[in-house]
Amino acid sequence: MDVESFDTALLRTTIGRALRRGGDFAEVFVEDRESLGLRLEDGRIEQTSGGRESGAAVRLLAGERTYYAYSDAVDEAGLTAAADAVAAAVSSGADGVSIVDLGAVFSAPEKHPVLTPPAEVGAADKAALVRAGDEAARSVSGEIVQAVIGYGDTRQRVLIANSLGDLVYDDRTRTRFTAQVVARRGDVIQTGHEAVGGSAGLELVDEEGARGVARTAADKARTMLDSRPAPVGAMPVVLGNGFGGTLFHEACGHGLEADAVAKGASIYAGKMGAVVAAPIVSAYDEGSITNGWGSQAFDDEGVPTQKTLVIEEGRLAGYLYDRLRAREAGAAPTGNGRRQSYRHIPIPRMTTTYIAPGRSTPEEIIAATRRGFYAKSLAGGQVEPASGNFVFGVAEGYLIEDGKITAPLRGATLVGNGIDILMKIDMIAGDFEVKTGICGKDGQGVPVGTGQATLRIAEMTVGGTG
């Protein structure tokens, strides 16, 4: 199947068919995805897996209701069945909106340039990358007992046509390289993780780059072997740059997604313009960062991605919208309507979300902290959007004593509340960095960037075992 040469007459017929018994917006989403993944463990490339999946989805909106049908068969029969399924679900029986011609064609192939398309590089060269990573991780120390090195690339070509007359083509290439390393000393086992990824091709990572990623992961694991159990209690917490941004993503970002807001299930609902953070905090969601892992030219509803100010000097300034929630709120969509694949309904999702850098330096922040906890790297966490309460695992943490980073600490979690910690941010450095991740929501995983500079939260609960 070729997305670019897909029959536009069939798209138009399908949209009309979906709308024939009611509804006020219809859309066809066609996807063709090629992927390759390699996984090395125990020094062996044990899995090499690749394939091609294509499918089409028809979505019908009727007021606040969504009807969705998809099929793995991208042909007239598959699209007709999907259109009939959504039309049958509309209960109104009234005629739907009349559809316009698919006139406005959008595509932006130059937005995230791919210098070395993964399809043009043989699997053997990709295998060489993961082998280089394995070798580099193991050469860090004799205490490195295991390395899991992963390489993955995907090319996802999509076509989005809707009853507004938009016809959008987007061609998305993503490449990612990951390392998870285990170090062991006696009974103590610790792990370290590092990754690079982008909306880019193989130019993102060469063998030297692969070695660097693996060494970083190995260093983390080995450092944590010297760790002692983290203390329990409330103390100042310094969050490291890069991975530290996961905390903002989970504890605050999800509450800014307009579906949580519309349901009153977010602590940020009804707070536009209100103070939700310390005055030194400004924050953005930016789906248009060139070659960013969380970036693409258009979202999965065909809306161009953009940079959205969400917190301005401590005041709530914006929510993240898909089309449905923007319509309900009378706002403009912000390019945050994303879906994992044609098998998933688009919903408001973050792209790359971050607290903007500040004026301090990381050294100043540590020096200004008499006793505290330095969470250099977070392991991920969970949050309840309704209350903003969260828990985070710390992958790499240290004690701060008399303004200096001292002993590594293990088994720590950070426990708190989203608004509470944003209000308590009292220093932000300038060492801004973005890390890559896969964010899960409603059973859908999408690539996201999380970022920040080193910053300090004046007080936060650390849950440890010591």
Add this chain to the structure above:
Amino acid sequence: MFPVLDAVLERARRQGAVDVEVFGERSTSRRIKVFRQEVEQLTAARRRGVGLRVFRDGAVGHAYTSDLSEDALDDLVRRALDNVAVSDTDEYMALPRPRGEPADVRPYDSRLAAATDAERIAVALEVEAAALAADRRVKLVEDTLYADGDGEVFIVSTAGVRRSYRAGQCYAFAYVLAEEGGQVETGYSYGVGRALEDLDPRAVGAEAAGRAARLLGARKCPSMRAPVILDPFVSAAFFGVLSSALTADAVQKGRSLFAGREGERVAGDLLELVDDGTLPDGPDSAPFDGEGVPSARTPLIAGGVLQGFLHDTYTARKAGLASTGNGMRGGYSGLPRVSPSNLVVAGPTTPLDEIVAGVEKGVLVTDAVGIHSGANPVSGEFSVGISGILIEDGEFTTPVREVTLAGDIVGMLTGVRALGDDARWVPAGSIHTPSVVIDGMTVGGT
């Protein structure tokens, strides 16, 4: 789908492949979300696809496609052959040659296929209505979901395998927010079955509401070292994380804290833990696994003693054992990996109220956040945030939240001293467990 699978097998053979396995899947599914007594989302889906594994000299290459056209099948075979050329060899990696007949379990009820969308919507509406009616402090039901899937799985291989089965499952879920005095608490519940008739929508809604409402007024409690009772939902979440360390894959790769401890005491002596893919009412029961190997009942812990690990064909060959039928596939695009089927936590039980009456000071844990991020399955250390109800002098007193529970997995298992009489299926992970009482846990509060 046998004709398509046979065609793939034949094409791979023509390209010189000798050891070939083809996996096929086709299914239909429905997912319905309601909100404030209106249908918010209805999804109707059809999916199908084929996955191909080619084995050569101890290496394996995998490819998949959702496109079943002639050209796409050629492309599928080409990709699998490219991939086998890149993979490293391993003397234990070989085409599965399953022995024995598929297990005698039929995970399908034809009433599921007869259900209409109107009936499915009615289930979801009833769940939400029951939650709203259960307690005046229920502010809203943020998520009410009904979902089902009806699918067939097919496997053919050059080892002579030619098997298929049909499986159906449906479930209902509610996630409730309760509010009082500006404080919001949440609760959830599930029901699971093979047909709509197996679900009790009112019970799901009412339980989710009750779990949220009983936490209202929660605050931090003092730090203490005390017994805790994990309710079945929380117990299931812990055993779910723990189960990854009971796979032979984790053991052989040095990622399990249980490696080399077969025959040793690893848990309180009343604890039994079994993986059983053959249970008539098990949500993840099936006649065979993703490699065509018959499902089985595999004891993992008996009398507190570690019995063994879960295996697929590869890990079993490496360990000199037989596969336990735990080579699970997520779908046609995924490779089989060792994971549990249905996990059952069992042992002698005690009525829950008797257990509570015997606790001088402790916590009933009804929610835990961060188990998947706060628990390290390699080292076994964990620290998670919990909500629940304080127990003082044998009675439930005040709800607690924003406290942490910390320890290590083996310490926790060894501390298991009683099991409640409230065992049930928790569909997330397909785990059947009662409330579990554990002595000497560290609760971090004020």
